[in-house]
Amino acid sequence: MLIKEYRIILPLTVEEYQVAQLYMVAKKSKESTKDGEGIEIVVNEPYEDEKSKGQYTHKKIYLANSLPRFAAAILPASALVVEEKAWNAYPYCKTVYSCPFFGEKLTLSIESIHKAGRGEEDNALNCNKETLDKRVVDVIDIANDPIDSKDYIATEDPKIFKSEKTQRGPLDTKDWQKSCEPVMTCYKLVHAEFKYWGFQTKVENVIQKTGVRDVLLKAHRALFCWIDEWFGLTIEDIRRIEEETKNELQKKISEQNEKKK
Template sequence: MLIKEYRIGLPMSVEEYRIAQLYMIQKKSREESQGAGSGVEIIVNEPYKDGPGGSGQYTYKIYHIGNHLPGWFRAILPKSALRVEEEAWNAYPYTKTRYRCPFIEKFLLEIETKYLNDGGEETNIFNLKDAADQQRVVDYLDIVKDPIPSNDYKREEDPKIFVSQKTGRGPLTESWREEYSKANRDPDKKHSCIMTAYKLCRVEFRYWGMQNKIERFIHDIGLRKTMLRAHRQAWCWQDEWHGLRSVISADLNSKHREH
C-alpha cells in the first residue's frame, strides 16, 4: 500500500469551498451522465450517526464508465470492469471516500479529507499512530506553481490570469500561499483567508509484479493530476458558484430524492 498526504491550499474559507465543491459535483455529474453506458447511479443516500467524522450523510454510488473507454476495449471486458463503486461519508469539514472495482478484487482506493482554515501547517491532522501511516509522503499542491499537461491547460482556468468579476479576487502570484498564510495569522487581515484540504490517500493494488508501478501511477495520474486540475477549477469557476449555496443544496437534494 502506498500512502500519501496531499495538502491543497486555496485562498478562500472552508465555508466557501463547501459551496464550490457542491457546485463542481453537480456540474461534473451532468457532464459524466451523457452518452450510453455512462452516468452515476445513487444506490443509498441516508444520514448516519457515530460514523466517520461523527454524524453526516452516507452515499453508495455506482459509476458506469463505459463511454470513457474505446469501443474495442469495452467489447473484451466483462461488465463488472465497466463500473466503479463508491462509498462516501460526508461530515463536512470531514469526508471519507472509498472506491472499489468488482473486476479488480485486490484494489482499494481510500481518501480521508479534513478541511481547515489554515495554510497547511498541521503536522498530524489525522492523528496517525501506526508506524506505516506516519511514514506517509506529504505532498503540497500549489494551484499556481505546479505545472499541468499542455492538453489540460485552459487560459480561463489559469489562477495567474483569472480575475473574479463578482469578488474582485485574483490574479494570484507565485508566492500567494506564503502571503495569504501570513495574513491569515494577522487578526487585522482576516479578509485574506486561506484554507487547506488535507487529503490522506491510501492506494492498494495487490498484484505481484505490478503493485508498486500501478500504485505510483494511480497517485501521480489518478489523484495528484486530477486534484490539481479540480482545485484550479474551484478557484477559477468562482463566478459560477459564488452566492449559490441555497440553489445548489436544493437541486442536489431533489436529485437524491429522484433516486
C-alpha cells in the same frame, strides 16, 4: 500499499469551500457524463451513526472511454465500473472506491479534513505513527503545477482568472500560497493498494498520480475559477442543484444504455 497526503491550499474560507466543493462535484459530474461514460448517482441522503452525521452518497462511475482502447476491449464490463461511497460529515469526509471485477485486490480510500491555514499542520488527520512513517506529503499548487495541454482550459486557469464578485485572483505569483487571504487547506490522506504480484508498485503509482493527484489538481483549478457561479449559494441551494443533477445524470445514463441495445 502506497500512502500519500495531498495538501491543497486555496484562497477560500472553510465555510465557502463546503459549498464550492459540492457545486464543483455536481457540475463536473454533468460535464463528464457522455459517450458511454460518466457518473450515476445511486443514493444521496442524510446519514447518522454513532460517530458522525452528514450526507451519504453512493455513485457508479463508468470508465469506458477513460481507459486505453485495448484495455476497454479486453476487460469485462464489470471492470469498467467503479463504485464510490462517501460519508461527508464536513469538515471531515471519508470516501471509498471499489471495483467489482477486482474485488478486495484493489482498494482506494480518501480521508479529508478541511482547516483554516496554509497547510502547516503535520498531522491534521490524527494518523498513527505507522501511517505517518509511510505517507508521502505532496502539496498541490492549483496555479503553478503543470497540467497536460489536452486538459488546459483558459477559463479554468487561476493564473489569469479574477473574480468579479470577490475580487480574488489572479494567482499569478510563485508564492501566492504564502500571502493569499482568506486561506484554507484541504488535507487528503489517500491509501491505494493493488494486490497483484508484479504489478503492485506500478499500478499504485498510476492510481495516485493519474487517478487522484491529476484529478484533484484539475478539479480545484475549476473550483476556484467557478467562484462567481457558487459564491453566495446556500446548502439548500446546493441540495436542489444536486437533485437536479441526479435526475439529469439518470436520464443521460438511461439514454446511453438504450443506444447500446
